[in-house]
Amino acid sequence: MLEISGLTTRYGAISALRRVSLTVGANEVVGLIGPNGAGKTTLLNTVAGLLRPAEGEVRLEERAVTGDSPDRMLRAGLALVPERRRLFAQMTVVENLRIGGVTASAEERSERLDEVVELFPVLKEKWGTAAGYLSGGEAQQLAIARALMSSPRIVLMDEPSLGLAPVLVDFVFDLIGRLRAEGRTMLIVEQNATRLLEVADRAYVLRTGEIAVDGMASDLLQREDLFDTFVGSARDEDSKPSEPDTR
Ligand SMILES: Nc1ncnc2c1ncn2[C@@H]1O[C@H](COP(=O)(O)OP(=O)(O)OP(=O)(O)O)[C@@H](O)[C@H]1O
Ligand SMILES: [Mg+2]
Numbered sequence: 001m002l003e004i005s006g007l008t009t010r011y012g013a014i015s016a017l018r019r020v021s022l023t024v025g026a027n028e029v030v031g032l033i034g035p036n037g038a039g040k041t042t043l044l045n046t047v048a049g050l051l052r053p054a055e056g057e058v059r060l061e062e063r064a065v066t067g068d069s070p071d072r073m074l075r076a077g078l079a080l081v082p083e084r085r086r087l088f089a090q091m092t093v094v095e096n097l098r099i100g101g102v103t104a105s106a107e108e109r110s111e112r113l114d115e116v117v118e119l120f121p122v123l124k125e126k127w128g129t130a131a132g133y134l135s136g137g138e139a140q141q142l143a144i145a146r147a148l149m150s151s152p153r154i155v156l157m158d159e160p161s162l163g164l165a166p167v168l169v170d171f172v173f174d175l176i177g178r179l180r181a182e183g184r185t186m187l188i189v190e191q192n193a194t195r196l197l198e199v200a201d202r203a204y205v206l207r208t209g210e211i212a213v214d215g216m217a218s219d220l221l222q223r224e225d226l227f228d229t230f231v232g233s234a235r236d237e238d239s240k241p242s243e244p245d246t247r
């Protein structure tokens with residue numbers, strides 16, 4: 001489904017990604033873990049078209065899409081749930097969802113609204129509420145629902161449980177499990193490495209811009225050394241400073 005080969009992305013003189021290669025098969029859930037600053041967000045943002053790679057290739061369903069704009073990537077079937085959600089705070093829940101479905105016809109969009117509301121009933125209750133007033137858990141559901149509005153062939157999620165209270169972290173991982181059961185293809189970044197490995201098929205460990213280890217998630221879960229060497233504090237609930245959200 002997604003094939004990344006030799007991807008290098010730079011911020012000025014700094015190479016945040018160096019010749020990264022990674023694949024995601026159809027109906028596969030692939031995890032991407034690694035310490036803060038490893039380049040996880042850079043990788044997802046490069047694939048989604050928000051950053052332009054200096055080298056390398058991205059193929060989506062065998063088609064070269066390297067350097068395509070985010071809009072083209074969305075139309076090609078790749079949707080991103082960005083780090084810290086990036087909702088349109090002043091817009092209502094339904095307006096945010098409609099933006100997610102901007103590539104669809106009006107008719108398809110209304111069908112998909114029905115589908116995502118079935119998956120996330122709380123969004124129906126908050127239909128007319130500005131996204132900025134949602135609780136952390138509701139906002140994360142909206143961010144995922146917004147991505148699903150485009151009927152993506154593959155969903156990229158950047159730290160979906162970041163900053164959420166433990167009960168909401170459980171909810172997000174349940175949700176990922178439900179999407180997995182539907183056969184969704186997903187590439188997921190999480191600080192919460194153990195939880196991610198429990199729900200993923202395969203995973204890659206990124207360290208200072210390079211893939212350090214990859215393998216079956218069930219095998220990586222057994223690798224105590226991995227957590228010490230490569231993931232650092234990622235076994236903690238949430239090692240990144242963030243606005244706590246306990247609602
Ligand atoms: N806009 C930017 N300009 C310059 N350097 C950047 C920029 N964004 C990220 N970096 C640097 O690139 C490296 C990779 O950052 P990135 O955000 O991709 O890491 P990450 O693995 O997502 O980290 P985290 O776990 O904290 O989200 C870091 O060294 C970071 O400081
Ligand atoms: Mg990040």
